[in-house]
Amino acid sequence: MVIVLLVFLILFSGCSCDIQDDPKHFRVLSYNVQNLFDAQLDGGEYPEYQDAKNWTDRSYRMRLTTLSTMLLSDRIGFPDAIILEEVEGLSVVQDLLSLHLGRKGYRWYAVAKGSDAAISVAIISRHPITSSLVHGSDGIRPVLQATIATQAGDICLFALHAKSQIGDGSELRLALAKAVGSAAQKHASSAVLLCGDFNEDPTSIWSTESGQPALVDMSHPDAGVYQNAGSLGLVGSSQQLSPALYYCPYLDQAWTSSVSGSCNWDGQWHRYDQILCNNKLFDGMGWEYESFTIQNLPSLCSSDGRPYAWNLNTLQGVSDHFPVLMTLKRR
Known part of the structure; x- marks a missing residue:
């Protein structure tokens, strides 16, 4: 069963906003913020956050300030939409x-x-959210869909957080891929972005020897078999796109980055955090793909260049992931 918490409110309508709208660009940021719980004990939190001596209102507000400082950084460019993974729920977003x-x-x-679940996914926007849905079924995490209205047409966002690589989560990741793929196909005539922590590299098909990956690089000889069985088909070139395939910047040979991945486990970089585009973002009309970056800002990096992970014991750090940012341009 999925609890759906959907709220569309216009907050602080009397407050001024000094961010100038850029009608020619639309920026989407996706960020796994690593277990951002509020200070209210509800019983569903991870055990380490249920000890009031370790986790206080002061600590919680400090994390909110740290996160908002990054989100409002000039270097980020004030995204039009922000997708967050691993927030406790509605109260944190509010x-x-x-x-x-x-x-x-x-x-x-x-x-x-x-x-x-102890954690949720959220979509925050500077533009009106005109509709929303939650997709999923028993056993898998929910996929949040929100349609954002802009002058250049609607943008349909899907926010997700797949099961981690700890334990045997491959079937759950595949089930989630099937759910988001099926839902996205119903909006194939709109600009669609699949955003979040997929907990799987887009090239995983080349390194796994058993099981079916949730994401499949279509250059692999067996890619068609996996895609027909429910995997999300990914390509690195707009020339290869079709309504059933998604553009993945990581697979684009022309894409470059100063960092090898968005997260690092046991000394190995991974590209789990992704924003995938459908073919409508390459048709020369409305919104078009322009760029994709991993935002490894200095304030988000530890001394060795890896993400400065949040540490509950020391109350230091930010997150064990870097945010990723996609920019669309208006035709």
Whole structure:
């Protein structure tokens, strides 16, 4: 069962916003913020956050300030839409907006959380969210869909957080891929972005020897078999796109980055955090893909260049992931 928490509010309508709208660009940021819980004990939190001595209101507000400082950084460029993974729920998003982001024009938001989950996914926007849905089924995490209205046409966002690589989560990741793929196909005539922490590299098919990956690089000889069985088909060139395939910047030979991945486990970089585009973002009309970057800002890096992971014991750090940013341009 999925608990659906969907709220579309215009906050602080009397407050001024000093961010100038850029009608020629639309920026989407996706960020796994690593277990951002509020200070209210509800019983569903991870055990380490249920000890009031370790996790206090002061610590919580400090994390909100740290996160909002990054989100409102000039170097990020004030994204039009922000997708967050690993926030506890509705209260965290409301606090983030009321204390920090609302004054910069972020007024619309949606949150989805599983009934037995400790964390949720959220979409925050500076533009009206005109509709929303939650997709999923028992056993998998919910996929949050939100349609954002712009002058150049609607943009349909899907926010997700797939099961981690800890344990045997391959079937759950595949089930989630099937759910988001099926839902996205119903909006094939719109600009569609699949955003979040997929917990799987787009090239995983080349390194796995068993099981079916949730994401499949279509240059692999067996890619068609996996795609027909439910995997999301990915390509690195707009020339290869079709309504059933998604452009993945990581697979684009022309794409470059100063960092090898968005997260690092045991000394190995991974590209789990992704924003995937459908073919409507390459048809020469409305919104078009322009760029994709991993935002490894100095404030988000540890001394060795890896993400400066949040540490509950020391109350230091930010997140064990870097945010990723996609920019669309208006034709």
